[in-house]
Amino acid sequence: MYEWMAWLEGSALAQVLRGMGIWTYGLLNLAHILGIATLFGSVLILDLRLMGAWRSIGTAPLVRATVPLAVIGFVLAAISGVMMLSFNTTEYHGNPFLYTKFPLIGVALVNVLVVQRLGAWQRAKTGQAAASGDVAVLRVSGAVSLLTWLGVVTCGRLIGYW
Numbered sequence: 001m002y003e004w005m006a007w008l009e010g011s012a013l014a015q016v017l018r019g020m021g022i023w024t025y026g027l028l029n030l031a032h033i034l035g036i037a038t039l040f041g042s043v044l045i046l047d048l049r050l051m052g053a054w055r056s057i058g059t060a061p062l063v064r065a066t067v068p069l070a071v072i073g074f075v076l077a078a079i080s081g082v083m084m085l086s087f088n089t090t091e092y093h094g095n096p097f098l099y100t101k102f103p104l105i106g107v108a109l110v111n112v113l114v115v116q117r118l119g120a121w122q123r124a125k126t127g128q129a130a131a132s133g134d135v136a137v138l139r140v141s142g143a144v145s146l147l148t149w150l151g152v153v154t155c156g157r158l159i160g161y162w
């Protein structure tokens with residue numbers, strides 16, 4: 001792990017970023033926060049709907065609004081996150097919150113791939129009538145997603161306090 005961290009810290013990207021001036025890290029942090037807010041805000045609304053909130057609002061239009069925003073937010077958070085990490089990567093060596101955050105991001109992304117393959121999700125997304133058992137499947141999917149992303153946000157916030 002340390003070798004990989006030292007490589008990122010010494011990379012051309014890191015050297016360019018560190019040479020760009022004192023505002024660079026702060027602006028990357030701003031981009032990270034905007035990405036997180038966009039991702040988590042979208043996920044929060046969609047997952048609460050899947051878990052049974054706001055039943056009068058159709059799932060299909062909500063999916064159309066929230067999923068693209070979540071993807072944009074994730075890409076922004078990931079790009080800005082790697083750039084921030086490259087500034088002083090080796091200082092995070094042994095940080096349990098960083099080491100927990102990345103596997104949790106992996107779990108959250110695997111959950112997205114799994115949910116997309118579920119018949120219950122396909123029906124909800126396209127506005128088809130729900131089959132028996134769909135409500136329970138969607139509730140669990142929403143809960144797993146929300147808890148995992150909440151874990152990612154919590155670990156991210158706590159990285160700096162270790």
Ligand code: HEM
Binds near residue numbers: 081159
């Ligand atoms: C490849 C992806 C990512 C990388 C490499 C990354 C890296 C980082 C780094 C280096 C920090 C600064 C830690 C510090 O010194 O305080 C940070 C902060 C943070 N990250 Fe990420 N991150 C990534 C994705 C995400 C995602 C997807 C989320 C949430 C959904 C997230 C949530 C947070 C939060 C809440 C903070 C604290 C921000 C603050 O208080 O200023 N990160 N991240």
